Amino acid sequence: MAVRILLVDDHPIVRQGLRTLLEGRSGWEVVGEASDGIEALDKVETLQPDVVVLDVTMPGMNGLEACRLIQQKRKTSGLEVLFVTQHDSPQMMREALDAGARGYVVKSNAAHDLLEAVEAVSQHRVFTALARSPHA
């Protein structure tokens, strides 16, 4: 199944790293990038991605706020949010899931967890993995 992915992170190098990890997967397409929550909302509207890979800490509008607003759109689409963040904390993971995210991956483990996480959330399954205690 084709999966359209939007990457949202304020650091271009991180977006490039995510893109490199995802592009090898047949059938997946990175349809766009955004550098903060406000731009992400615009691009969700125009690009209609299936999965938004979202950072938590960003200028302008942070990822949690953006996720809550994306959820309002989700009611009419199959859109899912996967957080990829440096916050390696159960509290933040809980906040992310409360905000409506389907997945949570820590940046230090992204190279290991990202593909499995995108696959899971694109099929509307939950995937969460902190750095020291991965569990899907």
Added chain:
Amino acid sequence: MKLRILLADDHELIRRGLCALLQKHEGWEVCGEASDGRQTIEMARQLKPDVVIVDIGMPHLNGLDTTRQLLQHDPNFKVIVLTITDSDQVIREALDAGARGFVLKSDAARDLVAAVEALQNKRMFFTPRVNDLVLAGFLEKGHAISRNEAPDLPTLTAREREVTQLLAEGKSSKEVAVLLNLSTKTVETHRSNIMRKLNLHSIRDLVVYAIKNNIIQIQVPELRGTRESTVA
């Protein structure tokens, strides 16, 4: 002949991003990737890259000590330091260590290619803030950089700094001994010397010293944006 670059960062995600950025440049190749300082030194000795890009906050051996050891082994190595902060102290230490380039990670997409190009052309590359600091130090003191706030690092030997980092990372003397290929007794001697020289009385004091002097870096993520969270 291609310019060969060795890339060192403990996060594979960042390495992937940097690698993609550098590989786009015609005539450059990433000849190796390392995830800690010790591996960087080994790979640099084997691969003899033209440029080494080193993250400061790496485990086991931080980027500054990696730079020092690389240049001690071969002063011809050209090192660019990647950092999350451009505080005066970090800048000073990077220059002291012998780095020829200094790039903020947040600006790497914009500055890293320019930095490598500069080194390729036998020039140096620093952020505007580094240039300002160097110039200010030169004008005020007649030296490259004022040393009024220089940390008390020179009191430790290179080996003691390595031991300090590993202990501050939470490793036991036995684990440090295995990593450095020393006996546990030797590590204990280093540990005693370090504590005595720095007048420290506990591992907690040692960790604080290591953080203050950039031997280890603690990155505490903040939540920015419109709504503050209970977890900052």
